[in-house]
Amino acid sequence: MEQSEEELLNKLIILFVMDKMDIGLTESSIVKICYEENGWIKQPLICNDTVNRLVASKLILKVRQGREKDCLCTLTPDGRTCLANFYTRIPESLRQDISEFVKVNRMDYKRKQVYKHTYFKNSDGTYTVQLKIVEPAVTVLNLELNVANNKTAKYIHQNWEKKAASFYMNLLEQLTE
Numbered sequence: 001m002e003q004s005e006e007e008l009l010n011k012l013i014i015l016f017v018m019d020k021m022d023i024g025l026t027e028s029s030i031v032k033i034c035y036e037e038n039g040w041i042k043q044p045l046i047c048n049d050t051v052n053r054l055v056a057s058k059l060i061l062k063v064r065q066g067r068e069k070d071c072l073c074t075l076t077p078d079g080r081t082c083l084a085n086f087y088t089r090i091p092e093s094l095r096q097d098i099s100e101f102v103k104v105n106r107m108d109y110k111r112k113q114v115y116k117h118t119y120f121k122n123s124d125g126t127y128t129v130q131l132k133i134v135e136p137a138v139t140v141l142n143l144e145l146n147v148a149n150n151k152t153a154k155y156i157h158q159n160w161e162k163k164a165a166s167f168y169m170n171l172l173e174q175l176t177e
Contacts, residue, residue, distance in 0.1 A: 010050045012090050013040050013098070015059065015075065015083040020102040023110050024063065024072030027051055033109070038101060040094065054079070072113070115164040119153040122146070127153035131160050133168055141168055 017033055017040075018025060025033075030051055034041040041047045051073060054060040059079035062071040075083075087095070116132040126146050133141040147153050 007050070008086075008089065010041050010046060011054055011059075012083065012086055013094070014047075014050055014054060015079055016087060016090055016095065016098055017102070018060070018073065018075050019080065019083055020099055021106055021109065023106070024074045024113070025109065026070040026072060026113060027062075028070060029109055029113060030073065033101070033105075038097070040098070111161040111164070115161045117157050117160040119157045121150070129153050129156045131156070131164070133164055141171075 013034060014030060017030070027048065031044050031047045035044045035047045041050065051060065055062055055073070057078075058076055059082055060073050061076050062073055064071050090098075114134060116134055117130065119127050119129040121127055126148055127150060129145045129147060131141070131143045131145070132139055145156065147156065
């Protein structure tokens with residue numbers, strides 16, 4: 001079955017984004033990058049379908065993140081080879097746009113995918129804040145804090161992505177001294 005130029009370009013865009021990001025990306029992150037934030041792919045369903053076709057072609061591998069429900073998508077060696085052979089079919093201006101976007105946003109996406117956080121109100125009026133560090137194959141840290149009020153829970157929740165790495169390093173240092 002022959003694919004259209006648009007289908008080929010969509011596949012190459014996703015492969016190029018994944019190559020430049022050089023981190024595993026959730027399918028929702030791929031849709032956010034390629035459709036919502038940049039419009040490189042015209043519809044979210046097309047984006048999802050393209051990811052699934054790349055997985056079926058073994059150009060992308062989906063890896064479950066510990067117990068998380070969203071899988072990380074990573075490039076396979078065949079995906080890298082395919083991109084190397086056909087990346088020139090992506091217009092140079094688009095390659096530059098993607099490269100610039102990745103340069104500015106890569107660490108934010110990494111933090112969002114690796115540093116998970118949520119909070120909720122308990123029946124006694126306190127709040128539970130759940131904080132995680134999730135690597136591709138394992139949950140490295142899973143911490144639940146019970147705090148007195150919404151303001152504290154929200155503050156911890158909002159700061160987790162910025163402070164998770166140093167918190168984890170300090171915790172390990174303290175526990176292994």
